[in-house]
Amino acid sequence: MYIVDDGIKLNAILDMPEGGAEKCPLCLVFHGFTGHIEEDHIVAVAKGLNEIGVATLRVDLFGHGKSEGEFREHNLYKWLNNILAVVDYAKKLDFVTDLYICGHSQGGLAVTLAAAMERDTIKALMPLSPAYVIIDGAKAGMLLGQPFDPEHIPDELVSWDGRTLNGNYIRVAQSIDLDAAMKKFTGPVLIVHGDADDTVPVEFAIDASKKFANCKLELIKDDDHCYGKHMDLMVKAVQEFVRKLI
Ligand code: FER
Secondary structure, X not given: OEEEEOOEEEEEEEEOOOOOOOOEEEEEEEOOOOOOOOOHXXXXXXXXXXXXXXXXXXXXXXXXXXXXXXXXXXXXXXXXXXXXXXXXXXXXXXXXXXXXXXXXXXXXXXXXXXXXXXOOOEEEEEEEOOOOHXXXXXXXXXXXXXXXOOOOOOOEEEOOOOOEEEOHHHHHHHOOOHHHHHHHOOOOXXXXXXXXXXXXXXXXXXXXXXXXXXXXXXXXXXXXXXXXOOHHHHHHHHHHHHHOOO
16 A cells, blocks of 8 residues: 655555454554664564554655655655655544554654654654664764764765765754754653664663653663564563553
């Protein structure tokens, strides 16, 4: 299935709760930078929610997975507009009682910004290993492990996998006031983060948890960016948090 945002087709998968339900909450689930909706940790969180009576809508964002758009041209504004289009789509589904939003890494950053904008619609926010470091890095001149002059932005960056990224990615990230977004969303927040994550240091999750009005922080001991060691603990943390909302 595709959800169309401004002519761009976004690949989406809707999974209903196990055992079926007439009406239920729906959680929107988004992947990270270079990620997609078939990654193990994305499928695991969706399945975990389906098990406890929550439908999920996983969506590949601009330039990622099976969605349209060039990877090189993606940035947080494009992702944010995609997410707003997905929220609009979800609002029109008859079966939905409440809407939750969840994203991994860069998707965790994007859903934080979207939750602030949609604070009257989104009931709960779940950033997983959120890449809040991107905003600091863009402003300070360090992204993807590469230093640059934040006042003289390079035309392009080279990503981990060798693909290039338009320098406008940096200009967009520099313009974002993340603290303001965290302040605006006052609903329940769950941040899950592995304390051995070497892509996004766990300190970003610890700092962020103090900036939200209503945030639970679940640190997973020895785990990495994509929960390669303790996927079950990540899923369990999400299930426990969501059970209290239903
Ligand atoms: C970076 C650190 C982390 C960065 C992106 C990420 C573009 C995102 C990681 C992810 O979404 O998994 O410096 O620069």
